[in-house]
């Protein structure tokens with residue numbers, strides 16, 4: 456099991472433990488506010504946008520071209536460490552990863 | 562007095578008469594309370610002789626989140642259902658609404674790029690221009706039909722602009738949108754086909770060549786460039802342009818028309834609308850109109866195998882009609898669901914559906930109504946009813962066909 460910490464815009468956070476599933480799925484299953492995942496991870500809705508904590512961003516596999524282009528349609532302006540959380544799988548080497556939930560994705 | 566037996570009967574959901582006096586909310590409430598789903602027999606456009614009427618919020622969300630088990634390819638909205646998986650036999654094969662992943666995802670991704678919330682925010686100035694143009698046209702009218710002069714015109718102009726139709730062709734494409742809407746009222750398939758064919762020819766021979774010469778940031782330019790890059794097919798691009806007219810016109814027209822009818826018919830709703838806008842801002846008020854009106858009353862899915870959902874055994878190829886209009890008054894989700902209350906704190910409604918097919922135009926539709934409210938308030942436009950509103954004749958859209966009004970200020 457690996458843990459993931461979702462941080463809300465107001466600073467409150469939720470820690471969830473899971474493995475092998477995407478950060479979007481884990482968030483939706485645990486009712487983390489602000490991660491919607493409308494398309495179920497098919498990379499067509501951009502409602503699973505998160506800002507990955509800088510310390511963790513480098514540990515992730517790079518974005519695909521499709522993810523890159525879909526980041527243009529998120530509700531909040533993406534940054535260098537933006538990811539669509541359905542594209543990030545929670546593996547053991549990511550135990551403790553911190554991601555920030557955008558305030559306008561509701 | 563109606564006897565108990567009769568009131569317990571569920572009216573025929575395939576008959577527009579059932580919806581002629583209004584949405585049968587009382588019947589839907591009984592269906593929501595009954596375990597399992599209600600079977601509505603019909604030979605029209607079904608494989609198994611009918612459809613399941615799904616009315617509970619949670620069941621609909623579950624069904625829509627699982628396209629592998631509940632597919633859209635056989636048809637997204639009854640009676641455009643029981644369609645063949647063979648493109649040669651299925652004229653709607655390239656329509657986004659009738660696709661499942663992964664094909665749906667690839668076309669949707671392209672379309673989403675032109676409709677994201679940050680992009681739609683930039684639509685504000687030109688949507689406002691359209692709204693102001695429409696309001697200037699009615700400024701000098703003492704009496705008029707709000708549906709014809711406002712509710713129909715704004716969404717048809719907006720879609721023409723989204724498609725990137727040049728100014729000199731705008732009235733023509735708007736007329737085509739209205740003509741296909743009229744033809745659909747008569748259920749005359751040939752007439753609908755004829756109008757759609759005309760617009761197809763227009764896209765192919767005029768609009769697309771124009772955008773190839775002079776690309777802009779409109780939907781047509783976005784789609785044909787995606788087609789050139791091989792991300793979608795040309796047929797998918799054309800059918801998406803048509804779908805915009807089908808999906809974005811009648812629904813938004815209904816939202817604009819029905820919200821004004823509610824304001825004019827009920828002083829209480831009028832008061833809550835104006836107070837709500839002042840205290841909460843327009844967005845919550847618009848969300849509540851959307852929930853209350855639910856312009857698109859249902860969408861359909863088809864089971865791909867035998868399964869159990871909502872405590873109901875369904876068979877492979879069974880059609881399920883997902884009644885958003887019922888789910889949006891599900892007391893398991895909304896407190897006092899039959900009350901218009903912009904202050905409510907519950908989750909967003911199912912007015913735009915859910916899951917991978919959730920309405921791609923939702924931010925745009927809300928923007929249209931918000932700007933209309935803002936611009937009318939600026940001009941202090943006030944109306945009163947000037948005759949009986951007329952509902953449409955549809956099992957699908959919560960339609961309003963006529964709303965006679967007179968200006969009071």
Ligand code: HEM
Pocket residue numbers: 625657658659669720723804805808809810812813816855856857860912913914915916917918919920921922923925926
């Ligand atoms: C108040 C106005 C509107 C309402 C109530 C509405 C409602 C809906 C609903 C219920 C769906 C199906 C969702 C599902 O299957 O779960 C849908 C899909 C769609 N809507 Fe809207 N809509 C509105 C306005 C618009 C506008 C303005 C546009 C574009 C200009 C638009 C374009 C579409 C498209 C393209 C789809 C198909 C999406 C897909 O299958 O992936 N809609 N809409």
Ligand code: FES
Pocket residue numbers: 479491492493494495496497498499500501502503539540541542
């Ligand atoms: S869940 Fe839709 S893009 Fe990630």
